[in-house]
Amino acid sequence: MNLNTLPGEVLFYSNDQFYQFIENCLGVDQMNLLKVQSIKNIRTLIKIPDIFSALTIKCKELADLKSRLCFVDEDNNSIIIKVGVKMDFDNLIAILKEKDYKYLKGTKKSKSSSSSTTNSLVSNTFVLNTTNSNIIDSPLISIPTTAINLMSVNDYIQVIANSIEKYSINTFQNIILKHDDACMIHLNQSGTCIDGYIKCHCKSAIKLPFRLNTKSFQLSHYFKHLKHSLCSMMKKKRQELKKNSNLSHNINQNNILPSLDDEINFDEDSDILEIQRIKNVRILLQIPDVFSFFQKNNKDILKLKEQACFIDDDPSCVVRPGIRSNIEQFIELLKNHYKPITEPNHAQGENSCMCGFLNINNGNTEHQSKSFVHIFGNLDLIDSNRVFACEDSTSVVSSVSCDSKTNCFICFAPKLVNGLPLINQFQTNSFNELQEWSQELEKSKSINANLIEPLLNKSSSLIHSRSYIIASYGSDNKYSVKSDVFPDDRENFSSCVKITSNDVLNLLKDMNAKGTYIYRYLLKLVIITYIEADTDIFVRLCYGWILAFSYRMWWCSIQLEETYSQQEKDNHFITRAAWLSVEINIHCLTSLIILVLQGVLPSSSLHTHLFSSQPCESTFRSARALSSTFSSITSFSVSQFLNKIEKIAILNHFKSTEGDDVKCPLKFPIHHKNKHKKRISSTTSLSSASTTINDIEKIIIKAYHEAKKIMNSLHLLQILEENDLGDIQKLNSFVFDQLDSKYKVDYCYFNEIDLQDSADDTNNIQNDTEKDVQIEGYYSDDDNPDDYHFITSKETFQGMKILDKIDLTKKNIYFHIMINNKPKYLHKQTAARLLTSSKNCLSSDRLTRVQQTNKQK
Secondary structure (H helix, E strand, O other): OOHHHOOHHHHHOEHHHHHHHHHHHOOHHHHHHHHHOOOOEHHHHHHOOOOOHHHHOOOHHHHHHHHHHEEEEOOOOEEEEOHHHHHHHHHHHHHHHHHHHHHHHHHHHHHHHOOOOOOOOOOOOOOOOOOOOEEEOOOOOOOOOOOOOOOOHHHHHHHHHHHHHHHHHHHOOOOOOOEOOOEEEEEEEEOOEEEEEEEEOOOEEEEOOEEOOOOEEOOHHHHHHHHHOOOHHHHHHHHHHHHHHHHHHHHOOOOOHHHHHHHHOOOHHHHHHHHOOOOOHHHHOOOOOOOHHHHOOOHHHHHHHHHHEEEOOOOOEEEOHHHHHHHHHHHHHHHHHHHHHHOOOHHHHEEEEOOOEEOOOOOOOOEEOOOHHHHHOOHHHHOOOEEEEEEEEEEOEOOOEEEOOOOEEEOEOOOEEOOEEOEOOOOOOOHHHHHHHHHHOOEOOEEEEEEEEEEOOOOOOOOOOOOEEEEEEEEOOOOOOOOOOOHHHOOOHHHHHHHOOHHHHHHHHHOOOHHHHHHHHHHHHHHHHHOOOOOOHHHHHHHHHHHHHHHHHHHHHHHOOOOOOHHHHHHOOOOHHHHHHHHHHHHHHHHHHHHHHOOOOOHHHHOHHHOOOHHHHHHHHHHHHOOOOOOOOOOOEHHHHHHHHHHHHHHHHHHHHHHOOOOOOOOOOOOHHHOOOOOOOHHHOOOOOOOOHHHHHHHHHHHHHHHHHHHHOOOOHHHHHHOOOOOHHHHHHHHHHHHHHHOOOOOOOOOHHHHHHHHHHHHOHHHHHHHHHHHOHHHOOOOOHHHHEEOOOOOOOOOOOEEOOOOHHHHHHEEEEEEOOEEEEEEHHHHHHHOOOOOOOOOOOHHHHHHHHHHHO
16 A cells, blocks of 8 residues: 555544554554554554554563564563564654644644734725625715824724624623634725724625714624624534533533543543543543552452453553553543633623622622622621521512613523623613513523621620622522422421420320331431531531431332332432432531531531521511512512612611620511521530540441431331341442432532633723723614614603703613604613513512402402
């Protein structure tokens, strides 16, 4: 075979096609040399530094092949590769490397060719090539500029590029259009005129009219081209985004390896990762050497070791070079994909909801887009260095409104990036766009609130801590988890306390109702462990593990019953959410205790009975109370809640400071759900000198034996012992394996630095608004006012804020429209109400209930 005329597809040969190619070029022995090393494709062949190094291994598997390809020096046990064999391989690899280099160079050249067009800034004239470009006409205005100070051409190009980038962030999901990457901006200042056009990478050219009154270019035609026309460049970017999203999803899920088989050609390679239970990228990238386990003498890996390694005459083994190269290339590939996909772009922080961080120092009276680290740094003012966070939601009235401070429409359902809502996406100066949002986008049906509450130290002068609202945003409940509790089985906390009282338990015990007794006894342990304030910390730990082990034994005994269907098994056990909650809580409590013993956390971190969503519910109750106790509106919209936050913060400040005043305290009413919040007793303090990790282990072992006694009364231990699960280690391993096979863990994370940069960018929106209006074309309200043309017989518009003239400083809060061929200014809040098709209210509205009652009478 002539190696100088190899086809281009030779670089993609693999497996049988690859081996056949080597056999045709070099021979059978040379092909077997690669096959025995698991070198299965061209990419691996050219990456391995020395393909003959495997022949130096003293291995029976290589003896026959070594005798045909080498001269063996029996005196000093060395080998010499036959010259012809070595030269054949060297020539072939050199040609393949050269071919691979040309292929990669050509690929890079083709990628950069689309952005290689030079921007002719100094030419006096521009000629649009109408032969190869589809020109989209728009009125081109050339205006004399002799008496006007204009920016330089380069400055205008930068301004237009920034406008396009911001428009893409606000309009397209996760697509950011940058200059040179999406288009080329051509401007020409000839004498007293300035004009230009944008050359999109889809080969369309869009003219840029220049407006003298605002000294800006009109970009609306280019934006319409991106949004509404069949732009091949946008289509390609959406396809790339979808591909990256799929890869990002695969990267962060378990069992991702099969999804990349086509690219890496796994067989023994995937077995090496699977036998070590490496199921996700996060673990794989943290392991320094994935082959180290082959050095262990274990019968479970013997078969895989024979397939993946050369077994030396001594007990050692050497991984086959092809397998090692495959996995190393796979890891490198994941590193290249993992970094850009999992780290969010700072520009994606331009978000899609009203979400503000609040400053603790100023009593939550100022909205600050600050990181949590900065907020926690100010906690020394109230003598606290630890907080706990909580989140909850409540229903709201779906009513769109406009915030004049941020020029943002509130109540449209937010988009989530890495689980976080984005800020201030719904900003527009286009009435048509607002109309599209009202018709197509979901409205927020509930509002989420995130709060933190400081944990007071022993030395703190405060008696009660107060919560701080750090973020709030609307939600359409799209990603809410459906409740697995039947409505008929729901009970509030007061009912649970009653049915688990000592009197009820003693009655059930006397009636010999063991099953019901144990079920309610375990429920009582939940209350003692996580809710009651005066429970000793080690009692919490013991009871928490009794619960965990009892539920594990109960669940295993049901799963081992073969006569039941899966539905019947689920019906005979507590809900999955409740069980996982018990497991997560006890592990978190154990970790907290260990960290306190090690001095990492203060003892105030053990106030676990405070860790609940009650601060959020209390905030919602305060917001409803601010609507007036005699008002029929018991709920609020997203905008109304955000406006009440500052008042709630002031009330909380009064409660905390005035209520703790020893000389003249103010008494505030306390909700019955918050009555348990009182000064913490010393039962939660730990002494690192008297308590050790060994003591914690003894408590856990004691809890296991107590759980066995409880389950033994129901004759469940016999089932476990019959299936070899009577030991604590075997029981835990069985439960872990079962849960690990049924549940997937999302290991995605986001870069805090990028989020902080995003927050800083958001802070500058208010300062840049006026500049944006003057320069950026899509913020200008002069663009095509005829698009918002209304025909009506009315001459006056009572109750609607429609004006003939406005103050230019308030230009951002008005839409420029045409009514009966006359220019008018429509207030954005009026526009939002005008586009509201129905009056929304909740079932909790008292006026609605009264009206329904009257109709029934």
